[in-house]
Amino acid sequence: MAEIVVAVAGKVSKYLVAPIRRQLSLVAPIRRQLSYLFCYRNHAERLRNQVQTLRTARNDQQITVDEATRKGDEIRPAVQEWLNEVDQITGEAEALMRDDQNMSCLNGWCPNLISRYQLGREAYKKAQVIVGIQTARNFPDGISYTVPPRSATFKGYEYDKTR
Secondary structure: OHHHHHHHHHHHHHHHHHHHHHHHHHHHHHHHHHHHHHOHHHHHHHHHHHHHHHHHHHHHHHHHHHHHHHOOOEEOHHHHHHHHHHHHHHHHHHHHHHHHHHOEEHHHOEEOHHHHHHHHHHHHHHHHHHHHHHHOOOOOOOOEEOOOOOOOOOOOOOOOOOO
């Protein structure tokens, strides 16, 4: 008798919980889309903070690259690519932050909802990309490598046969 009750209760709970899970799975994307619109300033501020952190990390890395270059070492291609990627993404983020200034009409009395949504979404996405770039900063092989010395060749040198 108890086994039958447990089996029936299991089936009933399965059919009750499945629609709730489906509803919860629909709530998260809707909430995220609405957050782009209503929390655009938070997303833009987070982007500003991420850009500042990335800029500091890039400056630290550039100091190390300059030091290695002064020593005569070659910079690894992965490091140079990372520096170029940082320059590109910070340029895009700064352009996006400049667009933040043109968000409303009539001195803020009439907000432009489409621009808010687009700015919030792009700021969120760029901040995610910046976090990925920051985690890719670790270079296990180092920043640079030593270049083997060039072989010395003498042109026009004649060997003295007297020795």
